[in-house]
Amino acid sequence: MEQAEIGLIGLGVMGANLSLNIAEKGNKIAVFNRTPEVTKKFYADAGELQGQIIPCETLEQFVASIRPPRPIIIMIKAGDPVDQQMELLKPYLSNGDIMIDAGNANFRDTMRRFDNLKDSGLTFIGMGVSGGEEGARHGPSIMVGGTEESWKRVEKVLTSISAKFHGEPCVAWLGENGAGHFVKTIHNGIEYADMQMIAEIYGILRDGLGMSASEIGEVFGRWNAGRLNSYLIEISEKVLKATDPISGKPMVDVIVDAAGQKGTGKWSVIEAQNMGVAATAIEAAVAGRVLSSQRTERLAAEKLFGLPKASKPQDGMAFLADLENALLAAKIGAYAQGFAVMAAASKEFNWNLPMPIIAKIWRDGCIIRSQFLDEITSAFTKDPDVPNLIVTPAFADMVKETDGALRRIVSYATMSGLPVPALASALSYFDAYRRGRGTANLIQAQRDFFGAHGFDRLDGVDKHHGPWGSGLATLA
Numbered sequence: 001m002e003q004a005e006i007g008l009i010g011l012g013v014m015g016a017n018l019s020l021n022i023a024e025k026g027n028k029i030a031v032f033n034r035t036p037e038v039t040k041k042f043y044a045d046a047g048e049l050q051g052q053i054i055p056c057e058t059l060e061q062f063v064a065s066i067r068p069p070r071p072i073i074i075m076i077k078a079g080d081p082v083d084q085q086m087e088l089l090k091p092y093l094s095n096g097d098i099m100i101d102a103g104n105a106n107f108r109d110t111m112r113r114f115d116n117l118k119d120s121g122l123t124f125i126g127m128g129v130s131g132g133e134e135g136a137r138h139g140p141s142i143m144v145g146g147t148e149e150s151w152k153r154v155e156k157v158l159t160s161i162s163a164k165f166h167g168e169p170c171v172a173w174l175g176e177n178g179a180g181h182f183v184k185t186i187h188n189g190i191e192y193a194d195m196q197m198i199a200e201i202y203g204i205l206r207d208g209l210g211m212s213a214s215e216i217g218e219v220f221g222r223w224n225a226g227r228l229n230s231y232l233i234e235i236s237e238k239v240l241k242a243t244d245p246i247s248g249k250p251m252v253d254v255i256v257d258a259a260g261q262k263g264t265g266k267w268s269v270i271e272a273q274n275m276g277v278a279a280t281a282i283e284a285a286v287a288g289r290v291l292s293s294q295r296t297e298r299l300a301a302e303k304l305f306g307l308p309k310a311s312k313p314q315d316g317m318a319f320l321a322d323l324e325n326a327l328l329a330a331k332i333g334a335y336a337q338g339f340a341v342m343a344a345a346s347k348e349f350n351w352n353l354p355m356p357i358i359a360k361i362w363r364d365g366c367i368i369r370s371q372f373l374d375e376i377t378s379a380f381t382k383d384p385d386v387p388n389l390i391v392t393p394a395f396a397d398m399v400k401e402t403d404g405a406l407r408r409i410v411s412y413a414t415m416s417g418l419p420v421p422a423l424a425s426a427l428s429y430f431d432a433y434r435r436g437r438g439t440a441n442l443i444q445a446q447r448d449f450f451g452a453h454g455f456d457r458l459d460g461v462d463k464h465h466g467p468w469g470s471g472l473a474t475l476a
């Protein structure tokens with residue numbers, strides 16, 4: 001029998017769809033799943049693609065079905081299961097075979113797995129895949145990390161299955177070892193911020209303006225035709241217009257307001273902190289999900305404190321225009337932060353991450369795909385080493401145009417008691433970033449007062465302690 005070009009383990013939501021995509025693009029694929037019934041069902045449902053698929057019940061049969069050197073995608077639950085699966089697979093592999101973890105791995109696990117295999121003759125690729133079920137089936141965005149040689153072995157098949165933005169494939173080799181999974185993690189961190197900001201705007205429209213779900217859907221639909229055009233705005237419109245088949249109410253109105261999370265947002269924040277980069281909008285989004293999950297406490301607190309009355313804005317049309325611009329301004333802040341974290345990590349891990357290419361492969365296929373990312377691609381292509389997206393000429397102009405709206409919206413929400421942590425964080429980030437003389441001089445003085453930590457002087461005079469002597473003595 002003709003051998004497969006590639007193998008895939010894990011026929012869950014992502015693995016099954018990715019396998020069909022691979023098969024459809026003319027690549028013969030061998031598949032295996034821990035639970036064999038899943039493999040059987042997958043094959044039975046594969047229809048006319050069956051001829052391109054070799055379903056396998058054992059790992060031995062699976063490995064023997066793939067042409068060496070074998071690229072094997074592992075698309076299973078992230079974490080320990082990946083280590084377990086790799087251990088089970090290893091005895092059947094030979095020199096040059098490539099294990100590709102395509103799940104949402106923590107890049108530090110990817111670095112460890114990469115190192116562990118270094119002298120084994122086997123190779124490891126850490127690959128971020130975004131686009132959900134639909135993307136996996138018809139074209140995801142793919143972020144690859146590993147050796148350039150192993151990338152060459154899989155480049156053709158990955159290019160064939162990736163999304164295309166005006167014909168350009170949304171897949172790239174981004175650097176060694178953990179580069180691909182790091183970039184996917186930050187993609188998800190930005191995704192968290194983007195989703196949180198949209199949800200905050202939804203909250204203003206629902207609880208401030210008293211609009212119904214379908215009316216809010218209409219607004220998002222209009223915005224999707226403008227500068228906010230993006231997959232997340234597009235699906236928000238669809239979600240808001242959907243009706244619950246059980247109650248007949250708008251679907252969103254019967255969904256519990258507690259957001260789940262699997263880890264990538266939290267890792268983005270942890271790594272931002274590790275790199276010393278302020279990613280305040282992403283932090284606010286993760287904290288927003290945490291607070292959302294404390295539903296019982298929130299319900300009790302509402303009983304205790306009540307809710308402030310939100311005032312209706314006088315000019316509805318002007319307010320809606322402000323909301324649209326506010327979302328754009330805040331979005332710029334969140335993306336600027338995500339890219340700044342990647343720039344810092346690139347230096348720390350010697351990855352040489354290509355910012356214009358990252359923006360390029362996010363323009364289609366992935367969850368944060370948008371018109372906006374094409375503009376980011378242009379900005380980074382013109383100036384790949386710029387310290388912050390906000391200061392590129394195109395984005396500086398956009399910020400100047402929209403920051404007033406963000407300020408008005410955050411003020412309105414604050415006065416109305418409507419929570420907007422991500423929008424407000426993005427605004428404060430901008431205000432702190434563009435202020436030449438901040439307030440940390442006082443923090444430095446305090447640190448010197450209680451801990452003799454010293455400070456630098458603006459006049460350059462070589463005297464690095466204040467006239468407060470011992471803090472304790474002065475207090476006494």
Ligand SMILES: NC(=O)C1=CN([C@@H]2O[C@H](COP(=O)(O)OP(=O)(O)OC[C@H]3O[C@@H](n4cnc5c(N)ncnc54)[C@H](OP(=O)(O)O)[C@@H]3O)[C@@H](O)[C@H]2O)C=CC1
Nearest residue numbers: 010011012013014015034035075076077078081103104132
């Ligand atoms: N869903 C999404 O939108 C996206 C998901 N991802 C990532 O892709 C990966 C897969 O996600 P998804 O397809 O949604 O997950 P599913 O829950 O649909 O499928 C999980 C798969 O993992 C397998 N599995 C679980 N534990 C083990 C184990 N110990 N050993 C071997 N196989 C195991 C399951 O096998 P079995 O049938 O035997 O239980 C199943 O095939 C995750 O890392 C996820 O974070 C990435 C991008 C988008």
Ligand SMILES: O=C(CO)[C@H](O)[C@H](O)COP(=O)(O)O
Nearest residue numbers: 130131260261262263264367
């Ligand atoms: O990677 C993804 C999209 O890009 C997955 O859908 C992931 O599950 C999203 O993260 P979370 O479940 O934490 O919201």
